[in-house]
Amino acid sequence: MITEPRGFAAAGTTAGIKPSGKPDMALVVNEGPKFAAAAVFTRNRVVAAPVKLSRSAIEDGQLRAVIFNSGNANACTGAVGEQNCEMTIKKVADTLGFNFLDVAACSTGLIGDQLPMDKVLAGVEKLIPALGAKGEEAAVAIMTTDTVHKQAIVCADGWSVAGMGKGVGMMAPSLATMLVCLTTDADVPSEMLDEALRKATATTFDCIDIDGSTSTNDTVILMASGASGKSPTQAELDAAVFAVCDDLAAQMQADAEGVTKRVTITVTGTTTDEMAHNAARTVARDNLFKCAMFGSDPNWGRTLAAVGMADADMDAENIAVYFNNQAVCLNSSGTPEARSVDLTGADIDVHIDLGTGGTGVAKVRTTDLSLQYVDFNSAYST
């Protein structure tokens, strides 16, 4: 779908990085006439080589292409890793006649191994002549343990925003990485893209918390070709970018490794949205709560104990908890029907009101902690 907005071409290929022989490289090119772009990156201080180079590339608010690979994160690979990433970017830039700083790179996969550069450079050579309306090929080629590829599109009045993403499935021997590439044919400057992207990621990708781990490679890039000739307002752009990000975030939650329950935690009744977010995330990261969700157990006691550790204003004697809209705890004590709530379905809605009467509100998407998750993520990496 990322090639549906006008002015974009893409391709995916099998370069041989993955032992499985599945597609593992993709290229997305903005054919213009404009090249405005924005990006957000992982908050981890240990960052992969492609994140370092992409941060430099986005500094001027312009991008013409993004080169992706899966199967190898090029993280914790030292100076050699950075040189390999530079070489890959240079190959793309030179072949397409772009400046080095107009090309970003994204990698996902095993941490700590060097990229097989012969395969990567040969992959670039295959990708460039294959460029076309191949958004789906690209979306497939960035998958790691994702079981489905993830795409979304929002069509506005004569312009559109599309996206592809991978994650938050866990990399077998390493970390989840979330990579997202968004395209739009709107004619907007990079400052507007940046504002729309930061607003959207704050309430979508930043509100997925599967296991509290943050990848060394997380990257979300938004490119605008201007090919529609339409210039939406900031509010219009914000709405469309949010809708695509929200759709992709829901797809990631649903496909998370080992997930048997999709759990959405909403917190209200505290002073600020930030406090509500902190409280929702604290519960989303609590292993005892997550195990209860796996067991379809309406365990409001664990929920209360978890939220009691949050950095949020609360009235500890006046907390309410609702599972699937049924009150299980009021005034910080259980309701008579608390243990009869049916949580056997795949979607569980948890609402926690912290009882201060404040207007802060936030929603975090998480999953259960399942036997499958542990089994998968304890597999030996060699």
Add this chain to the structure above:
Amino acid sequence: MITEPRGFAAAGTTAGIKPSGKPDMALVVNEGPKFAAAAVFTRNRVVAAPVKLSRSAIEDGQLRAVIFNSGNANACTGAVGEQNCEMTIKKVADTLGFNFLDVAACSTGLIGDQLPMDKVLAGVEKLIPALGAKGEEAAVAIMTTDTVHKQAIVCADGWSVAGMGKGVGMMAPSLATMLVCLTTDADVPSEMLDEALRKATATTFDCIDIDGSTSTNDTVILMASGASGKSPTQAELDAAVFAVCDDLAAQMQADAEGVTKRVTITVTGTTTDEMAHNAARTVARDNLFKCAMFGSDPNWGRTLAAVGMADADMDAENIAVYFNNQAVCLNSSGTPEARSVDLTGADIDVHIDLGTGGTGVAKVRTTDLSLQYVDFNSAYST
């Protein structure tokens, strides 16, 4: 062992709170001649009724008895729960001729259910005539899912410090609770006890992190009878209290629910001890790291990615990781022998140097995240 320091009596009994019919109430009495005491409690803002009442009891630095029950946490039980705790304390105080505020209470078990007061009050009536040199009975009666009872003692020059503890095994349908009772026959004021206890817990119980969850009931109480007539210095008291706490903490780590690996994480090379503690705890709470430990997988990539999210000064290009004293990552890149480290033993030592040259250091004890942990903690609570 808590009755080995002179001036203490204890007893344990089966009151019938636990459906299993195992011992579930204990009483520890300080027979004097002095009654100085100190205590630390959970940092959770959702606190159980016994924590509220014990906080009031310890305010004057004096305690004569602590009444314990297992099988029911008396947490999130509202005004009725507080009245039940008051009634229990009053029964102990009245029968023994103590003031109400000279008795503390500790509960551990299921959150959200009211105590069966007929059984609890009958339990108190059985405990009081049974008081004697029965420290082990008391240690057994406070167990929940602990597989062994936990005791420790340090003998100094004519005085001693002893302790009993339970935890960090998970309560089947609810939270882990850590309860510890320490006794000493040293003749020291409550201010010295408080200082020794706070120093000791900061580097022992506060440095166990099994699953990031903090109970509503955690309590550590230290009582001094003065019966030895010996008055150690603050440093001597600190050393003895630390040694008993450290011993109990190691016993708790070893007995944690679902544990197959005991993992000790040491962080160095950052600016302050507090930063090192934050970094060690961040790794200890990372589910991907913990799954790798379960799989005996020397996954330094996950370790690096986890520590990169810590709130600690680090040189992100100069981090070193050692598993069982073998370097697996230097300068933030893997060593050639990284994947050959043998982690199949039950004890895994992880040392992370954050590379700044700073002198901050901290150690956190954790466990792996095992299939057994999830299986146990996803069991339905009803």
